[in-house]
Amino acid sequence: MLLGDTCTRGCRFCAVKTSNKPPPPDALEPLKTAIAIASWGVDYVVLTSVDRDDIPDGGSGHFAETVRALKELKPAILVECLTSDFRGDLEAVASLANSGLDVYAHNIETVRSMQRIVRDPRAGYDQSLGVLKQAKACKKGMVTKSSIMLGLGETDEEIKQTMADLRAIDVDILTLGQYLQPTERHLRVREYVTPEKFDFWKEYGESLGFVYVASGPLSFTQEELVLRPPELRAMLILQSFALVSFMIAYT
Numbered sequence: 321m322l323l324g325d326t327c328t329r330g331c332r333f334c335a336v337k338t339s340n341k342p343p344p345p346d347a348l349e350p351l352k353t354a355i356a357i358a359s360w361g362v363d364y365v366v367l368t369s370v371d372r373d374d375i376p377d378g379g380s381g382h383f384a385e386t387v388r389a390l391k392e393l394k395p396a397i398l399v400e401c402l403t404s405d406f407r408g409d410l411e412a413v414a415s416l417a418n419s420g421l422d423v424y425a426h427n428i429e430t431v432r433s434m435q436r437i438v439r440d441p442r443a444g445y446d447q448s449l450g451v452l453k454q455a456k457a458c459k460k461g462m463v464t465k466s467s468i469m470l471g472l473g474e475t476d477e478e479i480k481q482t483m484a485d486l487r488a489i490d491v492d493i494l495t496l497g498q499y500l501q502p503t504e505r506h507l508r509v510r511e512y513v514t515p516e517k518f519d520f521w522k523e524y525g526e527s528l529g530f531v532y533v534a535s536g537p538l539s540f541t542q543e544e545l546v547l548r549p550p551e552l553r554a555m556l557i558l559q560s561f562a563l564v565s566f567m568i569a570y571t
């Protein structure tokens with residue numbers, strides 16, 4: 321997790337510390353992070369951060385510096401960046417997308433009708449779609465990824481529409497997971513989605529053309545992909561050769 325532990329936003333599902341003026345980021349963090357990760361012996365890593373609306377580029381440059389340092393130390397490592405929306409700043413998105421990362425992830429979090437209830441007012445459905453669309457457009461073969469939390473009161477039709485909107489901008493990977501209320505001050509869980517329903521959403525999502533759908537009560541985090549590095553690595557290699565149809569059949 322880059323850029324500190326304090327977010328400038330206050331989403332109603334997230335228990336991270338918040339402040340309008342978090343401490344400035346550590347200028348040496350990109351290098352220190354790269355050195356640490358390179359020493360772990362992992363072949364896939366997810367870099368993420370809090371939102372930093374107090375920094376002119378939203379922290380995009382800091383992220384990009386970390387990716388470049390890591391790729392220099394360990395060129396074979398696959399790097400996923402799970403980013404903020406950078407307030408919709410598409411140049412900030414492009415600068416990070418062109419830093420050498422392998423997977424650009426940004427979470428739309430919930431369906432359109434629930435955005436204002438669930439997310440900080442500075443976030444938004446169309447802004448998030450814009451980020452993912454820009455990331456995809458920046459680099460040939462860029463893999464994009466997003467997530468939707470379930471159990472907040474959304475309807476099936478709204479989930480289908482959100483999936484369709486993500487596919488319409490060529491998002492490749494989707495994760496669906498159960499929302500869990502972190503403290504009493506946060507949004508209540510409206511529904512615990514059954515494992516069968518999660519299976520249904522996986523099948524439904526893959527029928528829409530997502531290359532991979534991780535759908536399950538715990539799959540909002542990265543664990544399923546972390547457990548599947550060979551598949552994901554194969555997917556990335558195949559995508560670079562534009563063998564998308566083969567990839568869809570075997571992932």
Ligand code: SF4
Pocket residue numbers: 327328329330331334335336369370371440
């Ligand atoms: S922007 Fe991200 S880190 Fe910040 S409060 Fe919202 S979900 Fe949490």
